[in-house]
Amino acid sequence: MSGPSEPKRATRQRDADRTRAAILTAARTLFSTRGFANTGVREVAELAGVNSSLVGRYFGSKQGLFRAVLEEIDITPMLHGDRRRFGVDMVGVFFDEPDSSGPLLMMILSAADPEAHAASVEFLQTKVIAPLARWLGPPDGEGRAARLNILWSGFLTSWKLLPIQPLAGARVASTRRWLEAATQAIVDEGSA
Template structure:
């Protein structure tokens, strides 16, 4: 009689799919409603799973929020491209990605909750500011990283979250070129 292998790989794939579905649902709800106005049951319903699984995989709503931030905030992949094209490449992510403002919206809408606010600042610092400053290098790496963050969050807020008419999709081309140049100028401060 042939020996049958246990079904662990299928179970693991199911667990991975369930975890991914929960994180996708959490991202959608946290970035449209914020932390306070998002319930675990709503996340589970959107993910198509039992709400007990949210607790099983993430421990709590705060744990789910932190796991969602961990998944969506990471500038490191952008730091491996051509430094001379950083402005163009970074702005392409903002302008050409369907949900570029999602992480920012999630953090802004969740700022009223102290735990979510602290998690947002922690992940922004560790997953964006520190690696970006290390990549930028001297002079004034931390200050330049902060200026880039101000530039990008200001743009995304004015374009997507609190839309200004001059930044409508049909009129974004010249602002996009400006943002590419402004981003690149801050990056190039360290090379001149």
């Protein structure tokens, strides 16, 4: 039998989930546009529309918040699609999702802080390279996963962070096709 506190507890949980999500969204936005050092807890809280003490309550510290934002990023859904379309599907994420370059920008802009840098390196290894390497399998799954990371991060850096002119306008379509083919070629190295 449920008592009068049941609905309040459920409402509180929904509010807590919404607050946590708003903080993470604000942090992702600020970390990916300003970096770790230039983002303050108060600024995150203000953008999220919450009291700054809630950031500490939910995440412990700015470093904890940075790690929590990284933890939200998950490549594994991409590993459940058709392997023959991986290049098209993965590159589609970069082009078709507005925030797709956010995690990379967040890590690059935060590289000057030792703790944020260490969290980024750990994240790349455990949440991107390792699952991708397992999915790719032999031969040299880890090396191929590293090459994919190099390819994607180089492209996103040249397109979003340090934009180069050849990636502007009409050339983007041909670059997209090249990136799809280059990605797929690395994936297909194991099936030759």
